[in-house]
Amino acid sequence: EAGVTQSPTHLIKTRGQQATLRCSPISGHTSVYWYQQALGLGLQFLLWYDEGEERNRGNFPPRFSGRQFPNYSSELNVNALELEDSALYLCASSSRTPRAFFGQGTRLTVV
Amino acid sequence: DQQVKQNSPSLSVQEGRISILNCDYTNSMFDYFLWYKKYPAEGPTFLISISSIKDKNEDGRFTVFLNKSAKHLSLHIVPSQPGDSAVYFCAASDLPGGTSYGKLTFGQGTILTVHP
Numbered sequence: 001e002a003g004v005t006q007s008p009t010h011l012i013k014t015r016g017q018q019a020t021l022r023c024s025p026i027s028g029h030t031s032v033y034w035y036q037q038a039l040g041l042g043l044q045f046l047l048w049y050d051e052g053e054e055r056n057r058g059n060f061p062p063r064f065s066g067r068q069f070p071n072y073s074s075e076l077n078v079n080a081l082e083l084e085d086s087a088l089y090l091c092a093s094s095s096r097t098p099r100a101f102f103g104q105g106t107r108l109t110v111v
Numbered sequence: 112d113q114q115v116k117q118n119s120p121s122l123s124v125q126e127g128r129i130s131i132l133n134c135d136y137t138n139s140m141f142d143y144f145l146w147y148k149k150y151p152a153e154g155p156t157f158l159i160s161i162s163s164i165k166d167k168n169e170d171g172r173f174t175v176f177l178n179k180s181a182k183h184l185s186l187h188i189v190p191s192q193p194g195d196s197a198v199y200f201c202a203a204s205d206l207p208g209g210t211s212y213g214k215l216t217f218g219q220g221t222i223l224t225v226h227p
Contacts, residue, residue, distance in 0.1 A: 004154070033214060042200065042219040043155070056213045090154050098143040098204035100215060102154030 002027070004103035006091050012109045013081050021076040021106045025093030031055075032074040033100055034066060038087040046089075049074055050096070081110045114138045115203050117218035124225050130188040132221050134201030137182060141203040145215065146175060146186045149198045158199075159186070191225045198222050 005024045013019050025032050034046040045058040049068035063079040072093075078085055086109050092100035116135045124130045132146075142163045147155035161168040161175045161184065168175050174187045188195055202215040 031213070035217075043202075043215075043217040045214040045216065048213045050213065058214070092154075098145065098215065099157055099160060101157065102147075104152070104154045107152075 004091055004093050004101055006089075006103035006106050008106060009104070010107045010109070012111060015081055015083060015110055017081050019078045019081060019085075019108055021078075021089050021091075021108070023074045023076070023091030023093075023103060025072050025074070025091075026101055029093035029095050029101070030072055031094045031096055031100075032068055032072065033092040033094070034074070034076050035090045035092065036060075036087045037090060037105075038084070043090065047076070078108070083110050086110045113219075114141075115201055115216050115218040117199075117201055117221050119221050120219070121222040121224070124191045124223065126193055126225055126227050127190045130186075130191045130195065130223055130225065132186040132188075132199050132201075132223065134184045134186075134218050135182060136184075136203050138203070138205075138216070139182070140205050141216070142206040143204040144175070144177060144184050145202045145204070146173075147200045147202060147217075148195075149200060149220070155200060188223075191223075193225045193227050196223055196225050 007022045031050040035043040048056040052068050066076040068074045088105045090105045092102045094100045145160040146158040149155040159170045159173045177184045198220045200220045201218040205212040
């Protein structure tokens, strides 16, 4: 069974541009979560999607947004990129239990 | 406001000995606790969890202890192996219906190094 897959693995963008990160959850999982791990910091919760709707949002500005598609895959968009957005972005999925399964992450670098 | 804290940034242990990683939390709404292990350039992998109705859960070499009154949990690894060297994250989940339900709140992580 395939795990959580994220693409791309690495992404380099210029300040002010937009970044789009993608995530495919484990088959059968309806919930998708996005976390940010900046250098030297723990994982910070960004967004939770379940059944196509945004259920919870972390303490991040509105330029961080996303969506969940009918097949439960998800997209994270970061607009007007800033240097401090450089981080590892992790996607996780679950079947509505606290135990979440993580992908390998997308390393976003803003130059 | 750091609701989940791992006060030890790093821990060094000899192979075969016990590793004890600690975690404190402040939010009494947290109902379920998990430990994840993370290698560089990989996503976290689930290790072990515990519900607030229990005070201990074992899985092979890993045991998690929960002290609700002290809002403290710990992960014991016995015996420690060099392959256990990684970053360990403590995480907590809110009660269903709680304002934070559906997300995990993570600690800052502890870097465990097990020396051969």
